[in-house]
Amino acid sequence: MLNGIRPHLIELRKRLIISALSLIVVFLAMFYFHEAILNWIVAPLNDALIEVGKKSVHAADGMVTTSQVGGAFFVALKVSFFAAIVGALPIILAQIWLFIAPALYAHEKKMIIPFIVGGTFMFVVGVLFAYYIVTPFGFDFLITFGSFKFTPLINIEDYVGFFTKIMFGFGIAFELPVFAYFLALLGLINDKQMIAFFKYAIVIIFIVAALLTPPDVLTQLLMAGPLLILYGISIIIVKIVNPASEEDEEDEEDEEEEELQEQLELQDTSKEQE
Numbered sequence: 415m416l417n418g419i420r421p422h423l424i425e426l427r428k429r430l431i432i433s434a435l436s437l438i439v440v441f442l443a444m445f446y447f448h449e450a451i452l453n454w455i456v457a458p459l460n461d462a463l464i465e466v467g468k469k470s471v472h473a474a475d476g477m478v479t480t481s482q483v484g485g486a487f488f489v490a491l492k493v494s495f496f497a498a499i500v501g502a503l504p505i506i507l508a509q510i511w512l513f514i515a516p517a518l519y520a521h522e523k524k525m526i527i528p529f530i531v532g533g534t535f536m537f538v539v540g541v542l543f544a545y546y547i548v549t550p551f552g553f554d555f556l557i558t559f560g561s562f563k564f565t566p567l568i569n570i571e572d573y574v575g576f577f578t579k580i581m582f583g584f585g586i587a588f589e590l591p592v593f594a595y596f597l598a599l600l601g602l603i604n605d606k607q608m609i610a611f612f613k614y615a616i617v618i619i620f621i622v623a624a625l626l627t628p629p630d631v632l633t634q635l636l637m638a639g640p641l642l643i644l645y646g647i648s649i650i651i652v653k654i655v656n657p658a659s660e661e662d663e664e665d666e667e668d669e670e671e672e673e674l675q676e677q678l679e680l681q682d683t684s685k686e687q688e
Contacts, residue, residue: 425516429509436505441498448490451497455577458549459568462557478568489570496578500541500585507533522599532592540588541581543640549580552633583626587641594648598656605653608645615645 444451459478480486499506511526557566597603623637 425513429513433502433506433509436502437498440501441494444497444501445490445494447497448494451493452489452574455493455496455574456570458545458553459557459573461550462553463566463568477566478570478573480570482571485571489574492571492574492578496574496581499582500538503537504530504534518600525596525599529592529596532595533589536588536592537585540584540586543588544580544584544637548584548633548636549577551636552580555632579626583622584637587622587637588644590641590644591648591651595651595655598652601656603652604656604658605649606658608649608652612645612649616642619645 456478463478480489482488507530508526511529515523515526557568594603594608619641620634620638623634623641626637
């Protein structure tokens with residue numbers, strides 16, 4: 415058994431090493447531009463602090479601070495690493511595809527370019543949606559709330575960590591149609607399965623939105639709403655790529671009938687016991 419797994423482990427190690435090396439190279443390049451990247455990241459925060467200055471009765475406006483020795487350096491590392499992941503994403507996606515490629519048919523292996531382009535594009539769309547739509551509302555609400563009593567002193571280390579979590583959350587969430595497409599292409603899912611799973615997906619989506627966004631309802635809805643729409647789009651994509659066959663539908667009907675029969679039997683048993 416170990417001999418059978420060993421080639422896969424060797425291949426996995428190879429793909430992980432290539433991904434890590436690409437991440438390091440892009441990180442070094444991004445570190446050179448860390449000031450410009452940081453300015454882009456902090457822009458929504460600065461806009462919110464300007465609003466504080468307009469509404470606050472204090473003489474001093476909100477400020478961005480650091481509470482650590484060398485805090486600015488570590489922030490530069492964090493923002494460079496964030497940018498490196500986005501920059502190296504095409505290579506990372508390529509390594510994921512090359513790892514699973516041996517299990518694919520010849521015509522499926524040719525889909526590597528659509529997978530890389532589609533995955534990278536949707537991740538960037540998710541990041542931009544979070545940056546230009548979600549964060550302005552979330553930060554403006556969270557920072558200006560109570561500013562008539564308190565002067566906000568925002569720790570830059572906490573802010574960068576908070577910001578990147580939101581960006582990654584939306585970036586990964588927007589990959590849903592891409593992964594649904596390729597899972598359907600491989601025959602692993604169909605539209606009936608996704609429709610049946612929708613009620614569970616709603617719960618999962620709102621839990622994920624609560625974990626990845628600020629603790630306010632508006633921002634959570636701004637994440638959950640697009641995710642529900644993306645799930646609906648994914649169902650349509652899967653239906654086009656791998657629609658459920660008549661046999662699948664018959665199996666589902668048989669399962670529903672069996673469940674209904676079991677419920678009726680349980681009801682009859684409970685009545686007899688009474």
